[in-house]
Amino acid sequence: MMKLKNFTSVEDVQQPAALVEQARLLKQQPLAYHHLGRHKTLGLLFFNASLRTRMSTEVAARNLGMEVMVLNMNADTWKLEFNDGTVMNADRQEHIKEAAAVVSQYCQVLGVRSFPSLTDRQADYGEQIITSFVQYATVPVISLESATLHPLQSLADWLTIEEHKPVARPKVVLSWAPHPKALPQAVANSFLQWLRLAPVELVLAHPPGYELAPQFSAGVATTHNQQEALAGAHFVYAKNWSSYRDYGQVLQVDEDWRIDEEKMSLTDRGYFMHCLPVRRNVVVTDEVLDGQRSLVIAQAENRIYAAQAVLKNILEHADT
Amino acid sequence: MMKLKNFTSVEDVQQPAALVEQARLLKQQPLAYHHLGRHKTLGLLFFNASLRTRMSTEVAARNLGMEVMVLNMNADTWKLEFNDGTVMNADRQEHIKEAAAVVSQYCQVLGVRSFPSLTDRQADYGEQIITSFVQYATVPVISLESATLHPLQSLADWLTIEEHKPVARPKVVLSWAPHPKALPQAVANSFLQWLRLAPVELVLAHPPGYELAPQFSAGVATTHNQQEALAGAHFVYAKNWSSYRDYGQVLQVDEDWRIDEEKMSLTDRGYFMHCLPVRRNVVVTDEVLDGQRSLVIAQAENRIYAAQAVLKNILEHADT
Amino acid sequence: MMKLKNFTSVEDVQQPAALVEQARLLKQQPLAYHHLGRHKTLGLLFFNASLRTRMSTEVAARNLGMEVMVLNMNADTWKLEFNDGTVMNADRQEHIKEAAAVVSQYCQVLGVRSFPSLTDRQADYGEQIITSFVQYATVPVISLESATLHPLQSLADWLTIEEHKPVARPKVVLSWAPHPKALPQAVANSFLQWLRLAPVELVLAHPPGYELAPQFSAGVATTHNQQEALAGAHFVYAKNWSSYRDYGQVLQVDEDWRIDEEKMSLTDRGYFMHCLPVRRNVVVTDEVLDGQRSLVIAQAENRIYAAQAVLKNILEHADT
16 A cells, blocks of 8 residues: 555655556446545635546545535635735735635545646746645645646556557657647646656657756657657657746747647557647647547546545545 | 437437326335436536526436536536537637547536527527537436427426326417517427427417427417417416527517416416526516416426436436 | 524524534534435525535535535526516516525525625615525525624534633633725624623624624623733634624724734633634734634634534424
8 A cells, every 4th residue: 555645746656657557456446445435525626627637536536435525716715815924905815724724624635726827937836826735734635737737647648558558668759739828837747757657668749949847858858850759659648838948938839740640650550649628620630539549538537547546545544 | 118318309208208207206206216326427517507407407316326516617617619620729628529528438427508599590409519419428418408408397397287287188378478688499499399299288379470490389289369378278388488580589578478367367277387487577477476376386396307207217228 | 402493593593502512512423413314405505605614514414414515696597586576677587486495396405605785784684685595495594604694603613612611601702803805794793692692701892883783782791992802811703894883884904903912912821713714914913823822723623513513403303
């Protein structure tokens, strides 16, 4: 048994590969640990929109017998203050110190989703929201995607690669893809953070200017030549992110980086992956997304078992 | 046992009268099939407001032992694209193909509510949203009211008539009623579609210009004379709808069509029915709505057993 | 066993002290009555934002085995009309008569939260919303804070005082505190209404102009001198409210009334209390709130057992 206190990054996990294996086993018997969460409640706190994360995490919790309470933090409740020492005489009505401590009275595990501003790099990479919840909550906290990381997605992605890999050490390419609006770097950061610990040949491809933060890309084979990267790939993970250097900027919307069948033909019968939601015919063509080698729905299904493996470890740890 | 795959129209139902009878039996023993939905989840997706549908369908699902997840599609999650082949570079972030397929990984049955635009008749009557969910979901889909139909309401209405009919073949009048704003034709369309299959004498009354789409009104006795229609009626179902011909228009707000005690006195001790919400003293007077012959609350209660009969059939079909 | 039909005020409770004791016992064995709410549903209807009330009441209901349905009345559903005899031809789509009666078909207990306008004193103190729900619902109704009262908060506060009191009859001071925006009088009104029935020495302190409504403050020792009030206090309950006389007005934002360590040193090792959310360094300093004598998180925890005691009595009453 792994001791998991919080889950905000791969760094919270002692043995990531073992967690992937646990998720794979839970997928075979989703209800095997239905007793574990009895009379325990998971609180899901959303500062931002969610479809997959919200539903898959709720299913995961119920598979473990937990109750779930969902709170839309912008619509249902008070505006939160995160800074210390503030004189709270403006529009923020409640401090994270109270909010996190109070919610910890009602839930045995908390999940928190919050997106970055994409305007203040230092603040975003400081991860104030998720870090504050970890600091002031008195129960375990799970990231449902934070400003710069999306660990549940990466865990599901790793599981999906594990299930489909045609060779022991497949070539996995994370390729930047075009998008009309600025998106977070969280999925890409997390993917590198997790997959470089996996038995894969990891390659990162992006246009100049889209370098990721060094703490995530360091040591990962990187190229500006997408075609070269795709050659012989077993998995192509397409994802847009805005610039880290010119923070939060869309430097170009270059359709040359869109994934289509011609590019997929460069791969070794490669699978196509994306975390969703995906903009069709911008990030990837209909043909690829609707094709036999697309794994996007399988990835979404695996979000259940990623969340369930994390919750299971947290519940087991809480019991000891 | 009836084989029910989806429930979007009476046309999905092999034996509507038998489904009404099943709803009636479930009302006597709501928890008799509590085992049927164990460890199964109903996902309720709302593109529009709901009170009765949301709560009654949730109660129905829980009576069958199901879990329920509710998603407000406009507030909680991403904007959906429904057209094929689009280059998604505008404001719609996720395609229905992915959304429906993904949600099908998390839920064993889906319910979808979406209202019409009332500006584009062809699009509304094309029922793109509910049809797309049926097409791309891999689990059964229930209409919680679509652009042009509201089958759960009609099933509950039929049950209510069945419970209260004073004669074997009662006279049932669907009467247009005034309303300050343009409303869908869905309730009226569905009522005709279902009740013309019931053992009733069905009469449709509306002012000129408020003809319903021919596929629903064909063969139904129709009059522009409300008083004539009410004579001897056992049930008066009042409902406003906007014009089908001058699509989505409010042609008049004619209080002459409002239901009051004087009009009810023309009936054969007739019951008053309405699907709710109802605008008091516009559609119907306080006196009638608060009177002993009003069935509106009974109709709302029967929404539980309508939904439960549908879910029960779907769950039983899924098991075989 | 106490007979509790509705819970909108201390006046609905035969023996308030006995209810506090029941809450205390439930806290020791939260799941002891898990059978009581089986196959029963609590509907929580929110006209206004909520964090503690929403989550604690849901936990309370689940501890009793109930299902919970939450409805955001402004976002999820129709706009309600509360006046009798209205011709509903404006923007309100459903009358409370139907809404309350319909929801009573789906839930065995209802909770309702609604804040005051703070512009029309007579209307606010008429408590139209909660009173209408009590009148038209056919099931018990619980106030989750109404225009002028917050009885679940007061019950939790009394329990918290009971748990921490160092002497049999502690001195309890309700002190007005500064706040940048106009707030309801509900928490203060309720606190007086409940605590004057408790074995405490109750003192009310506020600046001139912040007198509470006479029906709540009559007979309570009152002073404009905060320091005098704090002398020897065992509990200091800080709370802002807007003026009752100059209705809904913020007469001053006087930091002299803010609670700080210096003021707390006047007390007899007094505990600090607040219902939350609290504006740090406006109502109270960080030092006091983060100190060992702050009970705010304990108060929030006790909201569970306050709600659970109320629900338990209602469920038991319903069974007889």
